[in-house]
Amino acid sequence: MSADALNRTVLPRLAPELRPPVDPAELRARVVHFGLGAFHRAHQAVYTEQAAALSGEPWGISAVAPRSVGTVRALRGQDCLYSLTERRPDGNRSRVVGAVVDALAMGPDAKAVDALLADPEVTVVTLTVTEKGYHRSASTGGLDTAAAPVAADLAADSDGPLTTVVGRLAAGLAARMRAGAAPISVVSCDNMAGNGAALRRIVHDFVRASAWPDRARVLERMAEAVAFPATVVDRIVPAADESDRAAAVAALGVRDALPVTAEPYRQWVLEDSFAAPRPPWERDGALFVPDVAPYQLAKLRLLNGSHSALAYLGTAAGRTTIAETMATDWGERLVRALCAEVSPTLPAGGPDPVGYADDLVVRFRNPGMRHLLRQIGSDGSLKVTERWLPALRALRARGTHTPVLELALAAWVLGTERADAFTDPAADTLAACWAPSARPSETVRALLRVLGAADLADDDALTAAVAARLPALRAGRVEI
Structure with a gap:
């Protein structure tokens, strides 16, 4: 019954x-x-x-x-x-x-x-x-x-x-x-x-x-x-x-x-x-x-930023969920490295970035959670614009190296090659950036322009660094 x-x-x-x-x-x-x-x-x-x-x-x-x-x-x-x-x-x-x-x-x-x-x-x-x-x-x-x-x-x-x-x-x-x-x-x-x-x-x-x-x-x-x-x-x-x-x-x-x-x-x-x-x-x-900005930026750039990075890198490595991705030998290192790289862009008055990263590792590892990477990676053209690009701009304007954000961006780039890889309102436009004869850095530049990030698209060192990450990711290797 x-x-x-x-x-x-x-x-x-x-x-x-x-x-x-x-x-x-x-x-x-x-x-x-x-x-x-x-x-x-x-x-x-x-x-x-x-x-x-x-x-x-x-x-x-x-x-x-x-x-x-x-x-x-x-x-x-x-x-x-x-x-x-x-x-x-x-x-x-x-x-x-x-x-x-x-x-x-x-x-x-x-x-x-x-x-x-x-x-x-x-x-x-x-x-x-x-x-x-x-x-x-x-x-x-x-x-x-x-x-x-x-x-x-x-x-x-x-x-x-x-x-x-x-x-x-x-x-x-x-x-x-x-x-x-x-x-x-x-x-x-x-x-x-x-x-x-x-x-x-x-x-x-x-x-x-x-x-x-x-x-x-x-x-x-x-x-x-x-x-x-x-x-x-x-x-x-x-x-x-x-x-x-x-x-x-x-x-x-x-x-x-x-x-x-x-x-x-x-x-x-x-x-x-x-x-x-x-x-x-x-x-x-x-x-x-009185002001939520310190909390908002910490959440967007640390938690949401790490979540998106895990989604695209985990997908490239053949994983399905956040917990599975955290079980790799690089999952925890990714979260901590991204938080450390991005934390200088956060204003005073918010949570401690190191303690915040500790909490994220515990939360992301929770074996009871089955949070699908495909769900988290959806609408990337909108999420990446909010979660990664402002910090990337701020760090590069200071002359700071951004290897973790470059790695994450490369994984997102790889995920745009097929319009059906992740659901996205701009999926067809993103997939069209993959011209057969284009050099990888040109594809990266075109994708950044779709995101409305012409300034980053014109950063030759950035586009080259992102493009250089693509071969390893295609092979399922995440190198941090």
């Missing part, structure tokens, strides 16, 4: 330690979240649930999926409940999370999304839509209004079929401003340097580029009533597979179509500049600071 499906009716049958720490029926939609992926469900949703439990305040989340109607349907079928399993070296720990009170599909449920964004009781919007969801111009950092989805949204009516998160968010905030509703905070939880300022700029750019006759007034009101705090989020959340669904049944005794697995570690650092009431996330360990 198959197990019953997870929903609210089965909660009383679960052991107390397996149930949510709050009654989901008592929560209200006071936070809107764009991006119904595993990371949000293992990170912000957990912090919000714990904040509600510890404060007694009914902070619930209405989660909006930009594209995945199937995920919305599956989550609704479970009364928006799902399981979270922490993969610990000493054994897994599972429980049900109940922070999400509704799930919406951004297109089909557009009117409901707009109603939430205009609701005075909703005072926080959070986003995990990955770097590509922002449609930023590589050259300006602002909104890429020439991108086809953005251009289509700008040409549509504000209540029409908007397909980008920035368009839907800008239209919803504009309606809120026109109605004179209460202030609101919009919180980017994506891995970008200055993510708060970046989100503020693209939302303002969208309004500015729109045909709305009152756009100047909307922008004026947004400047007063909409805050865009910067954040740093950290938790490794691998993609779930069938084994995770089977493990959820074993742990809970019920079927969960949307289980989430994560490492035990989690961190959330937020700029203390909110415009409206928010969940007391600090009750669950979130850190509110």
Whole structure:
């Protein structure tokens, strides 16, 4: 006999330690979240649930999926409940999370999304839509209004079929401003340097580029009533597979179509500049600071930078996961060497780079984690631009040698040769850089130009050094 499906009716049958720490029926939609992926469900949703439990305040989340109607349907079928399993070296720990009170599909449920964004009781919007969801111009950092989805949204009516998160968010905030509703905070939880300022700029750019006759007034009101705090989020959340669904049944005794697995570690650092009431996330360990930049850069350049390096080098060496890559004789050396090379580019006031590297080695080695290199290496044309290139520029401007970043960049270069090696919005353009008659350094130069890094493409010593690494990597050798 198959197990019953997870929903609210089965909660009383679960052991107390397996149930949510709050009654989901008592929560209200006071936070809107764009991006119904595993990371949000293992990170912000957990912090919000714990904040509600510890404060007694009914902070619930209405989660909006930009594209995945199937995920919305599956989550609704479970009364928006799902399981979270922490993969610990000493054994897994599972429980049900109940922070999400509704799930919406951004297109089909557009009117409901707009109603939430205009609701005075909703005072926080959070986003995990990955770097590509922002449609930023590589050259300006602002909104890429020439991108086809953005251009289509700008040409549509504000209540029409908007397909980008920035368009839907800008239209919803504009309606809120026109109605004179209460202030609101919009919180980017994506891995970008200055993510708060970046989100503020693209939302303002969208309004500015729109045909709305009152756009100047909307922008004026947004400047007063909409805050865009910067954040740093950290938790490794691998993609779930069938084994995770089977493990959820074993742990809970019920079927969960949307289980989430994560490492035990989690961190959330937020700029203390909110415009409206928010969940007391600090009750669950979130850190509110005047400036998140030192934490943000440490996370981007040390953790995310190492993660990407492990993904591309591990793939070149025939590995499949982070843990497998760390089990090589060079995995730990790579992480420590990259952190040491990049740490001089970090500002004061953040975590200690040596201690941070120690933590990364422990986290990446966790045998309970199966974090796929293909997942981490996806969207490399966007991630590499954020994670490696600013540090590379800073170090080379000082005349500092950059052998580890050159090695990592060479592994990424090798991964672009075939458009199907890693998923990437620019995969075809990247693959086209591999002209049969081109010298390796010319290919490296062309790929850097695709990244918007013409300055690095013109650095002959850099392109030659990266190209020189390719033969060993083709042979599966990683030489640090």
